[in-house]
Amino acid sequence: MPANVIRRRRGLMLVLSSPSGAGKTTLTRLLTRDDADVELSVSWTTRPPRPGEIDGVHYVFVSKDAFRAHRAADGFLEWAEVHDNLYGSPREPILDALDKGRDVLFDIDWQGAQQLTNSAQADVVKVFILPPSMIELRRRLDERAADHRAVIKKRMSNAYSEISRWDGYDYVLVNDELDNCYGQLKSIVAAERLRRQRQPWLPNFVQRLLQEDT
Ligand code: ADP
Numbered sequence: 001m002p003a004n005v006i007r008r009r010r011g012l013m014l015v016l017s018s019p020s021g022a023g024k025t026t027l028t029r030l031l032t033r034d035d036a037d038v039e040l041s042v043s044w045t046t047r048p049p050r051p052g053e054i055d056g057v058h059y060v061f062v063s064k065d066a067f068r069a070h071r072a073a074d075g076f077l078e079w080a081e082v083h084d085n086l087y088g089s090p091r092e093p094i095l096d097a098l099d100k101g102r103d104v105l106f107d108i109d110w111q112g113a114q115q116l117t118n119s120a121q122a123d124v125v126k127v128f129i130l131p132p133s134m135i136e137l138r139r140r141l142d143e144r145a146a147d148h149r150a151v152i153k154k155r156m157s158n159a160y161s162e163i164s165r166w167d168g169y170d171y172v173l174v175n176d177e178l179d180n181c182y183g184q185l186k187s188i189v190a191a192e193r194l195r196r197q198r199q200p201w202l203p204n205f206v207q208r209l210l211q212e213d214t
């Protein structure tokens, strides 16, 4: 009976990138809250925690020396320097989650997205989030009030070069109305999970279907 085939799919690596303030963290929190199959890759960073950020939950906050030692031991799947700080995706917890058939969500920049594509193209789905306007991006950074003025200024000036990377992504969403953008993101995840190559059980299933008598 085809129904006996175990329908376990291959986990995907979902990358969200955007200029700072466009809404990655907000979308990430919604998706990990609502979807039990999605696990967040908690990056290591050398930047100081913002108010409310918890070590081990939002980031693993480390010194530059600790980061470099982990990097030298090949402990990151990808890493990059962003806004003068080091950021990296730790290899071990990600591979563990994928082994368990879970999807892993990455809130990383374009450099990290490119490195993941180079090492695991078939498993990577890349989504770029655009702000509706640069004025709104600035307003969101100000409203978040999590960074010093000089830091916000630097993030705004970096936003222009980050946005210019939009065409290296599989999907591009404009985060105007949050509910709408979140709905679009969930549709992408649902469709990508159904891709034929992510259903390793299908060949067996079809083979058995074709052997069935009616
Ligand atoms: P990022 O992780 O890309 O830096 P955040 O998710 O921290 O961005 O969002 C920056 C700020 O903008 C936060 O205060 C967040 O609540 C707000 N925000 C996110 N999406 C929207 C939206 N669609 N409309 C209005 N404000 C938003």
Ligand code: 5GP
Binding pocket: 016, 017, 018, 019, 020, 024, 043, 044, 047, 078, 079, 080, 082, 083, 087, 088, 089, 107, 108, 109, 110, 111, 112, 113
């Ligand atoms: P923030 O300091 O606002 O949390 O993040 C700054 C930028 O660094 C964002 O574009 C974010 O996506 C990126 N980033 C966070 N973690 C990583 C990581 O592990 N690798 C890479 N390449 N970028 C990261």
